[in-house]
Amino acid sequence: MKLPIYMDYHATTPVDPRVVDAMLPYFTQHFGNPASRNHSFGWEAEEAVETARKQVADLIGANVKEIIFTSGATEANNLAIKGAAEMYREKGNHIITCVTEHKAVIDTCKKLEKLGARVTYLAVQKDGRISLDELQAAITDKTILITIMAANNEIGVLQPIAEIGAIAKAKGILFHTDAVQAVGKVPFDVTQNKVDLVSLSGHKFYGPKGVGALYVRRRNPRVLLAEQISGGGHERGMRSGTLNVPGIVGLGAAAALAKAEMATESARLSAMRDRLNKKLHDNLDEIYINGSMEHRLPHNLNISFAYVEGESLLMGINDVAVSSGSACTSASLEPSYVLKALGAGDDLAHSSIRFGLGRWTSDEEVDYVVEKLTSVVRRLREMSPLYEMVKEGVDLSKMQWVTH
Amino acid sequence: MAYSDKVIDHYENPRNVGSLPKDDANVGTGLVGAPECGDVMKLQVKVNPETGVIDDAKFKTFGCGSAIASSSLATEWLKGKTVDQALAIKNTDIVAELALPPVKIHCSVLAEDAIKAAIADYKKKQDEKTGTVQPAAQPTA
Numbered sequence: 001m002k003l004p005i006y007m008d009y010h011a012t013t014p015v016d017p018r019v020v021d022a023m024l025p026y027f028t029q030h031f032g033n034p035a036s037r038n039h040s041f042g043w044e045a046e047e048a049v050e051t052a053r054k055q056v057a058d059l060i061g062a063n064v065k066e067i068i069f070t071s072g073a074t075e076a077n078n079l080a081i082k083g084a085a086e087m088y089r090e091k092g093n094h095i096i097t098c099v100t101e102h103k104a105v106i107d108t109c110k111k112l113e114k115l116g117a118r119v120t121y122l123a124v125q126k127d128g129r130i131s132l133d134e135l136q137a138a139i140t141d142k143t144i145l146i147t148i149m150a151a152n153n154e155i156g157v158l159q160p161i162a163e164i165g166a167i168a169k170a171k172g173i174l175f176h177t178d179a180v181q182a183v184g185k186v187p188f189d190v191t192q193n194k195v196d197l198v199s200l201s202g203h204k205f206y207g208p209k210g211v212g213a214l215y216v217r218r219r220n221p222r223v224l225l226a227e228q229i230s231g232g233g234h235e236r237g238m239r240s241g242t243l244n245v246p247g248i249v250g251l252g253a254a255a256a257l258a259k260a261e262m263a264t265e266s267a268r269l270s271a272m273r274d275r276l277n278k279k280l281h282d283n284l285d286e287i288y289i290n291g292s293m294e295h296r297l298p299h300n301l302n303i304s305f306a307y308v309e310g311e312s313l314l315m316g317i318n319d320v321a322v323s324s325g326s327a328c329t330s331a332s333l334e335p336s337y338v339l340k341a342l343g344a345g346d347d348l349a350h351s352s353i354r355f356g357l358g359r360w361t362s363d364e365e366v367d368y369v370v371e372k373l374t375s376v377v378r379r380l381r382e383m384s385p386l387y388e389m390v391k392e393g394v395d396l397s398k399m400q401w402v403t404h
Numbered sequence: 405m406a407y408s409d410k411v412i413d414h415y416e417n418p419r420n421v422g423s424l425p426k427d428d429a430n431v432g433t434g435l436v437g438a439p440e441c442g443d444v445m446k447l448q449v450k451v452n453p454e455t456g457v458i459d460d461a462k463f464k465t466f467g468c469g470s471a472i473a474s475s476s477l478a479t480e481w482l483k484g485k486t487v488d489q490a491l492a493i494k495n496t497d498i499v500a501e502l503a504l505p506p507v508k509i510h511c512s513v514l515a516e517d518a519i520k521a522a523i524a525d526y527k528k529k530q531d532e533k534t535g536t537v538q539p540a541a542q543p544t545a
Contacts, residue, residue: 307466309442309443309468312415312468312469315407315412315415315469316415326442326468345440346440346442347439347442350439350440350442382421383418383421383464383465383472384464385444385445385465385466387466388423388464396439401437401438401440402517
């Protein structure tokens, strides 16, 4: 086993060597511009891009013409939300999203609010999912777009996408989903889910960074978006700019691998994740899972270790790469807004660790992480005044804390 | 985030972790911070009432590595100091000793607050014992 151990696959993934092999010829040999229509260099590049487009479309049950390549999911989210708001502004100015969305969605919505849009941020329930009743109630005759993520990047919770899609469809409202964490990990089909716009990113499923895609429905309804990057009219006029051919080839290859291996890989990872969860629960008391276990990505686990602070935990397992929702690990000094939204209390947000397992995680690594974490949690609890007080029978929630 | 060697040393080998009997009249306890803010420090001093010298100091901290290091260092510095000398310890001394970055300065402030709260608690107990009524500082938690 090699140290350090990478267990932060929600942040990014290494590029699969098979993907790298597929990409390499497109840097030096087949370097043409797919927009060059009058020579073989351009034709070769165009053919490679169209093959990749098919591979990405196949992964989500789409038509090739519905895939728009972008620089990643942040751009795809921006294009979907701003593009729809601009295109359909005659129809209405109301957007519905949710408080646990990624910043690429939240900040895009905030920007639109400054420009006059009205945005509803749905709360989530204790399990991290939105309430469909609250969604229904939030819809007005001015609602033009619902944007709800498929799977959360911190707690791995899967939103009821097909149900949201059905509601949106019945009301004639466009439905966008940021599916960055879900695509390539769990089955995702644009028809079954009745989605109109889907953002995805290469580096979340063993493809390269700097490339992603937006699915834009072409039929029933035909979705139009105002372009956000103007130029040569590439990608059906929705996203100008010379195509990142090696990146796109990599995205396509990663999509093909994900489709072929998803069933076996997700079964392997969920077994390993459950092993991690069980062993931690066997070893330690007062640890709490954040978000639904039933509706969750197979490779995600997010646990709060009560009475110990997340950053000090990370310091104790410095040969394991994981993330914490602790304020101390963020630039803002605020604990994770996703965990806060679950309503479990800020103290548990400060004590959380996110584990993201992936293609190269082994049982041996899981066992090492369990051992290491167990001893660090025990050591830090011995040092924790909160743990001592609880053991003495003090109710922490009734204490008068001096906040600072 | 990179930690200074001194922070890492205090995190890995914290000095004076533990608790003193909080009902002892010669023990002062300071409890500062809040769980929802991500740091809580409990700092205790045991004072020799004859000499006014701090014989022992203990801490327990819920917080990041820098918070643990700040309180660990504080207990090290407190031992052997008189109560008045202890009150002269400034958070900036802790920042300098541990080379804390700007985002971690609040950890040193909390440690200074904990020292002041512990000593205020000790003085209050002494006043109660001797019957002197003074506008003593309130216990912080």
